[in-house]
Amino acid sequence: MKMIFVKIIIVLVAIIALALVVAMFTKDKYTITRQIVINKPKQEVFDFIKLNQNQKLYSKWLLLDPNTKIEIKGNPDGMSGSVLTFESKHHKTGKGEWEIKKVTEGEKVDFELRFLAPYVFTANGSMTTESLTPNQTKLIWVYNSGMNWPKNFMLIFLNMDKIIGTDVEESLNNIKTIVEK
Numbered sequence: 783m784k785m786i787f788v789k790i791i792i793v794l795v796a797i798i799a800l801a802l803v804v805a806m807f808t809k810d811k812y813t814i815t816r817q818i819v820i821n822k823p824k825q826e827v828f829d830f831i832k833l834n835q836n837q838k839l840y841s842k843w844l845l846l847d848p849n850t851k852i853e854i855k856g857n858p859d860g861m862s863g864s865v866l867t868f869e870s871k872h873h874k875t876g877k878g879e880w881e882i883k884k885v886t887e888g889e890k891v892d893f894e895l896r897f898l899a900p901y902v903f904t905a906n907g908s909m910t911t912e913s914l915t916p917n918q919t920k921l922i923w924v925y926n927s928g929m930n931w932p933k934n935f936m937l938i939f940l941n942m943d944k945i946i947g948t949d950v951e952e953s954l955n956n957i958k959t960i961v962e963k
Contacts, residue, residue: 834866840956
């Protein structure tokens with residue numbers, strides 16, 4: 783009986799060691815990019831996306847819980863240093879901060895997203911507007927994140943592009959619906 787127990791322990795240790803070694807050679811970062819065409823002028827689209835306060839209208843994650851507590855802190859909304867804080871009991875929203883890191887007026891908003899609960903991690907990205915015609919704008923949302931070793935082993939099995947990309951697409955569709963009204 784003791785021998786079986788020892789063999790089981792050895793096999794378990796070997797499996798864990800193999801997973802740790804595989805994680806050392808597995809990607810630890812990912813980028814998700816989604817875009818949508820909005821039938822409004824570029825400046826109008828940009829003026830909407832640069833304001834943190836508008837996220838409560840379009841963000842799939844903030845819309846999951848109507849009781850999400852939202853506050854704008856730091857610099858004035860729409861400027862670098864403006865921080866949207868959120869707190870929700872919904873596990874997909876949780877608690878965190880979305881900070882505008884840089885605004886390239888009329889073009890691009892760079893952001894940092896800090897999740898504080900129930901998971902702790904940081905992501906960053908941008909929302910960029912490109913004029914297709916005077917009344918048509920392409921909005922591109924880029925989201926960058928990752929998992930440190932050894933958690934990155936999970937990226938082998940998780941399709942983050944599908945998991946997060948679907949939520950980004952829904953948020954983009956919400957932006958399109960609101961801005962085109």
